[in-house]
Amino acid sequence: MDNSHFFVTGDPMIYGADVSIILVSLAIIIYLTYFKKWGWLWREWITTVDHKKIGIMYLLSSLLMLFRGGVDAVLMRIQLAVPNSHFLASEHYNEIFTTHGTIMILFMAMPFMFALFNMVVPLQIGARDVAYPFLNAVSFWLFFLGAMLLNISFVIGGSPNAGWLSYAPLSENDFSPGPGQNFWIWGIQISGIGSLMTGINFVVTILKMRTPTMRLRDMPLFSWSVLASSIAILGVFPIFTATLAMLTIDRLLGGHFFTMTGGGNPMMWVNLIWMWGHPEVYIVVLPAFGVFSEIVATFSKKRIFGYASMVFSMIAISIVSYYTWVHHFFTMGAGANVNIVFAICTMIIAIPTGVKVFNWLFTMYRGRIRITQPMLWFMAFVPCFLVGGATGVMLAAAPADYQYHNSYFLIAHFHQVLIGGVVFGYLAGMYYWFPKIFGIKLNERLGKWAFWTWQIGFYVCFMPQYALGFMGMTRRMYTYNSTMGWDMGWAPLNMISTVGAFLMGIGFIFQVWQILYSIKHGERDVTGDAWDGRTLEWSIPSPPPVYNFAILPVVKGRDAWWYQKQEMQKGSYQKEAVKYEPIHMPNNSGIPFLMAVCFFIAGFGFTFEWWWMGIAGLIGVFITLFARSFQYNTDHFISVEEIERTENALRNHGSIHRTAN
Amino acid sequence: MSNQEHTASIKAYVTGFILSIVLTVIPLVLVLNHMMGKAALTVSILLAAVLQFVVQLFFFMHIRDGEGPRYNVMALILGIIFVVTIVAGAIWIMSFNSQVQ
Amino acid sequence: MSQTISAHVSDQNHGHVDQEGLKTLGFWIFLVTDCLLFATFFAAYAVLRTHTEGGFSAKDFNVPNFIIETFILLTSSFTSGLAVLSMHKGNKKGLIRWLIITLLLGAAFVGLEVKEFADLAAEGATISRSAFLTSFFALVGTHGAHVTFGIFWMIGILFQLSKRGITPVTTRKVSLVSLYWHFLDAVWIFILTVVYLMGVM
Ligand code: HEM
Numbered sequence: 001m002d003n004s005h006f007f008v009t010g011d012p013m014i015y016g017a018d019v020s021i022i023l024v025s026l027a028i029i030i031y032l033t034y035f036k037k038w039g040w041l042w043r044e045w046i047t048t049v050d051h052k053k054i055g056i057m058y059l060l061s062s063l064l065m066l067f068r069g070g071v072d073a074v075l076m077r078i079q080l081a082v083p084n085s086h087f088l089a090s091e092h093y094n095e096i097f098t099t100h101g102t103i104m105i106l107f108m109a110m111p112f113m114f115a116l117f118n119m120v121v122p123l124q125i126g127a128r129d130v131a132y133p134f135l136n137a138v139s140f141w142l143f144f145l146g147a148m149l150l151n152i153s154f155v156i157g158g159s160p161n162a163g164w165l166s167y168a169p170l171s172e173n174d175f176s177p178g179p180g181q182n183f184w185i186w187g188i189q190i191s192g193i194g195s196l197m198t199g200i201n202f203v204v205t206i207l208k209m210r211t212p213t214m215r216l217r218d219m220p221l222f223s224w225s226v227l228a229s230s231i232a233i234l235g236v237f238p239i240f241t242a243t244l245a246m247l248t249i250d251r252l253l254g255g256h257f258f259t260m261t262g263g264g265n266p267m268m269w270v271n272l273i274w275m276w277g278h279p280e281v282y283i284v285v286l287p288a289f290g291v292f293s294e295i296v297a298t299f300s301k302k303r304i305f306g307y308a309s310m311v312f313s314m315i316a317i318s319i320v321s322y323y324t325w326v327h328h329f330f331t332m333g334a335g336a337n338v339n340i341v342f343a344i345c346t347m348i349i350a351i352p353t354g355v356k357v358f359n360w361l362f363t364m365y366r367g368r369i370r371i372t373q374p375m376l377w378f379m380a381f382v383p384c385f386l387v388g389g390a391t392g393v394m395l396a397a398a399p400a401d402y403q404y405h406n407s408y409f410l411i412a413h414f415h416q417v418l419i420g421g422v423v424f425g426y427l428a429g430m431y432y433w434f435p436k437i438f439g440i441k442l443n444e445r446l447g448k449w450a451f452w453t454w455q456i457g458f459y460v461c462f463m464p465q466y467a468l469g470f471m472g473m474t475r476r477m478y479t480y481n482s483t484m485g486w487d488m489g490w491a492p493l494n495m496i497s498t499v500g501a502f503l504m505g506i507g508f509i510f511q512v513w514q515i516l517y518s519i520k521h522g523e524r525d526v527t528g529d530a531w532d533g534r535t536l537e538w539s540i541p542s543p544p545p546v547y548n549f550a551i552l553p554v555v556k557g558r559d560a561w562w563y564q565k566q567e568m569q570k571g572s573y574q575k576e577a578v579k580y581e582p583i584h585m586p587n588n589s590g591i592p593f594l595m596a597v598c599f600f601i602a603g604f605g606f607t608f609e610w611w612w613m614g615i616a617g618l619i620g621v622f623i624t625l626f627a628r629s630f631q632y633n634t635d636h637f638i639s640v641e642e643i644e645r646t647e648n649a650l651r652n653h654g655s656i657h658r659t660a661n
Numbered sequence: 662m663s664n665q666e667h668t669a670s671i672k673a674y675v676t677g678f679i680l681s682i683v684l685t686v687i688p689l690v691l692v693l694n695h696m697m698g699k700a701a702l703t704v705s706i707l708l709a710a711v712l713q714f715v716v717q718l719f720f721f722m723h724i725r726d727g728e729g730p731r732y733n734v735m736a737l738i739l740g741i742i743f744v745v746t747i748v749a750g751a752i753w754i755m756s757f758n759s760q761v762q
Numbered sequence: 763m764s765q766t767i768s769a770h771v772s773d774q775n776h777g778h779v780d781q782e783g784l785k786t787l788g789f790w791i792f793l794v795t796d797c798l799l800f801a802t803f804f805a806a807y808a809v810l811r812t813h814t815e816g817g818f819s820a821k822d823f824n825v826p827n828f829i830i831e832t833f834i835l836l837t838s839s840f841t842s843g844l845a846v847l848s849m850h851k852g853n854k855k856g857l858i859r860w861l862i863i864t865l866l867l868g869a870a871f872v873g874l875e876v877k878e879f880a881d882l883a884a885e886g887a888t889i890s891r892s893a894f895l896t897s898f899f900a901l902v903g904t905h906g907a908h909v910t911f912g913i914f915w916m917i918g919i920l921f922q923l924s925k926r927g928i929t930p931v932t933t934r935k936v937s938l939v940s941l942y943w944h945f946l947d948a949v950w951i952f953i954l955t956v957v958y959l960m961g962v963m
Pocket residue numbers: 070073074076077097098100101102104105109162163164165411415418419422423461474475476477501504
């Protein structure tokens with residue numbers, strides 16, 4: 001492999017990035033040193049195993065990645081705004097759509113989802129932490145350093161450019177020599193291992209760590225959605241790992257899984273990667289459904305309508321989504337029988353999804369609805385997801401897909417479900433639980449500005465793309481000539497679409513502003529129950545103490561906190577005397593971070609085919625694993641006095657009814 | 662693990678070991694002596710493998726141990742469904758390849 | 763909806779979860795996902811097994827070698843069970859002895875596999891010779907890598923056992939490594955059947 005171009009050169013944008021990366025890194029280092037924050041960073045964040053802090057780190061990184069992916073998106077839209085544009089070279093355009101897609105799905109949506117898992121699930125089920133806090137930290141650091149590995153490809157070695165799913169044989173050595181493709185492989189391989197472990201962690205957390213009185217059928221729907229999503233993670237991420245390993249074998253060892261020569265079969269790559277890829281989109285959308293279920297119930301002041309059917313449809317989605325992957329390559333030619341089966345399975349998924357939408361609407365029916373920020377995002381989600389779902393069913397009709405396949409119609413469809421479903425859902429979740437985790441409500445006025453710019457931007461950007469698809473514009477097209485442009489009507493629509501992309505960018509800036517502004521001036525939540533909520537996370541202070549629950553809550557049915565509040569209002573309500581017991585908590589550990597650093601070193605080494613470095617990194621990974629195995633002093637108890645002190649301090653802080661547990 | 666009622670006993674292990682050996686020897690003999698037609702042979706040796714897997718599950722891996730909901734059994738069943746889907750699905754979908762090549 | 767649940771949490775072991783049981787369940791689930799990893803390699807093998815490009819094909823596998831490998835691994839699965847049995851009897855010496863025997867058998871298995879691979883490569887049947895060989899080496903090699911990892915894991919546990927004896931934590935660790943070992947044996951049965959037996963059939 002040709003390593004003579006270690007640093008990417010030749011493009012002003014890249015020099016700009018170089019300079020800004022160096023400046024930002026310097027600024028961070030100087031800041032940390034000047035304010036003597038290194039120790040704090042290490043003790044409070046890098047070594048933490050507290051699910052709330054890990055959740056916060058996931059949230060920050062995913063917002064950062066949303067920014068990076070968003071910049072990519074805007075660059076592409078600038079390029080496409082007018083015909084014959086020379087803003088980006090074709091090669092550069094390829095790199096940008098590749099990193100945009102990869103980052104948005106794997107480094108924005110996934111960590112945003114894990115942020116919500118971590119920030120909410122233990123609080124919702126009355127647990128003090130996840131089942132494996134140490135593993136949780138490992139997962140986070142693997143994700144984070146995997147993401148960084150992909151991101152540095154922009155300035156070192158060169159970006160991948162074979163598309164977000166890197167179809168073989170294009171992604172093989174013959175057509176994509178150089179480190180870019182390897183960065184893609186190792187970046188997502190490392191973070192994918194982290195995702196798999198998070199899946200195991202949350203399945204076990206939900207099954208085993210609920211407060212002893214909470215039965216599964218009393219569990220809040222968000223936690224159910226996390227269970228469904230985690231089951232799907234367990235089902236498909238091993239396929240992902242193996243498939244990426246196969247591509248690695250081809251590229252690094254000269255194998256022939258997916259090559260054009262030596263009997264390899266590139267279509268096998270397409271088959272395997274979509275076995276993971278399709279369920280992946282349901283993995284990210286299921287928790288969004290869960291978020292909406294919580295929000296609708298809270299802001300309609302009603303129990304959710306059709307709880308059992310909600311649970312059933314989520315589990316059904318997570319299983320049936322395993323049987324639809326071929327709809328991404330109907331045109332491959334596997335034959336009518338194959339296509340029919342997978343087309344039907346795809347359409348079947350629309351049924352449970354429809355059930356959920358009706359349940360939300362029935363919950364709102366005759367409810368006392370409050371239009372808060374989370375609720376706004378829910379109300380935006382419904383029409384957006386309906387249109388996205390309808391165009392999805394159009395694409396699922398195999399014969400018709402021969403027309404739509406890989407056109408802008410498809411681009412519009414999947415952005416409609418990914419943005420309208422996943423991003424709106426996670427943002428709604430962020431608005432909803434922000435007061436819980438940070439003790440701060442996010443500013444309404446800026447939030448509304450963000451909301452409306454996002455909404456208008458979304459439709460302005462993506463509606464024209466359905467039309468462009470029908471007019472024959474294909475995806476991944478880096479430019480079009482002016483006869484196509486003005487005569488065939490492509491240019492005006494593309495221009496409009498670009499305007500929409502900018503509006504969404506402005507919406508994002510509003511949100512960043514909103515968060516920063518609210519941290520400084522926002523309304524503080526002292527009640528612990530910012531929205532008059534229904535589930536257990538609202539029964540404890542915001543932000544919760546390390547151990548979450550001083551006493552494990554007693555659950556007597558669904559919407560446990562809501563019924564408890566009602567009982568407390570009755571005259572006959574008697575506070576039980578509280579008697580604290582020592583709480584068992586895991587110790588912080590630096591090993592997860594070090595292990596991920598070793599993974600990073602290994603990934604970087606193999607990316608440049610520096611075997612010595614790759615193997616050294618892997619040996620480092622094993623050393624950290626062994627070091628952990630030999631650690632016996634892994635947890636501690638919080639004493640009763642300390643709990644009392646913490647609880648009293650929290651209660652004097654102004655909040656109510658906490659002892660009610 | 663804390664409760665002391667394990668299905669593990671020396672008898673169980675020895676039985677499992679013997680059964681495994683038998684279930685390994687049968688397909689070996691069948692194949693090396695070309696005892697059947699190709700289809701029948703394939704089915705029988707796969708069957709022997711599955712049986713041996715079951716033997717290992719019960720006699721070595723103590724799938725029956727433990728109290729409460731059997732989450733490990735559920736995970737295993739779901740896993741088997743997925744395994745079959747992956748292998749059979751890939752073979753079925755890629756079978757057109759033999760005509761294309 | 764509000765049925766009375768006799769709920770006094772503080773009576774129930776302080777709300778602590780049985781840590782070792784928790785880890786065992788997680789490990790089970792991990793093993794199931796590992797099955798899916800192998801299934802993916804099996805799927806690739808099944809699709810590519812005829813793509814030999816006129817080179818080495820599955821008919822030419824060394825029969826005695828894979829038969830010996832099979833019985834070694836099978837026996838080691840048995841001995842790892844005996845290790846667990848000694849552990850439950852509180853017999854630390856027996857436990858360590860059976861673990862060492864298991865480990866040596868595992869090493870013999872890996873040794874034979876390495877020899878097989880080396881012989882193949884010497885014949886020119888390398889990983890880059892054909893798609894069939896790529897998928898073969900990947901599938902069998904992944905299994906071999908798992909066994910190797912298991913050997914190192916057992917060595918680590920042996921050290922802990924000799925230092926700490928049979929405690930709830932080491933008990934869980936031994937149970938897990940033996941579960942892992944049985945699992946690898948089960949995977950091997952399918953490799954034997956699908957790769958070797960159906961190959962030479
Ligand atoms: C913020 C607004 C967004 C805009 C303006 C935008 C724009 C684009 C554009 C212009 C393309 C390339 C089309 C082509 O040339 O083929 C693209 C591709 C893609 N986008 Fe987005 N996008 C946005 C958000 C997202 C989000 C939130 C996700 C996922 C969660 C996402 C996932 C993808 C994927 C997977 C691709 C395909 C990449 C490929 O072809 O390999 N996008 N997007």
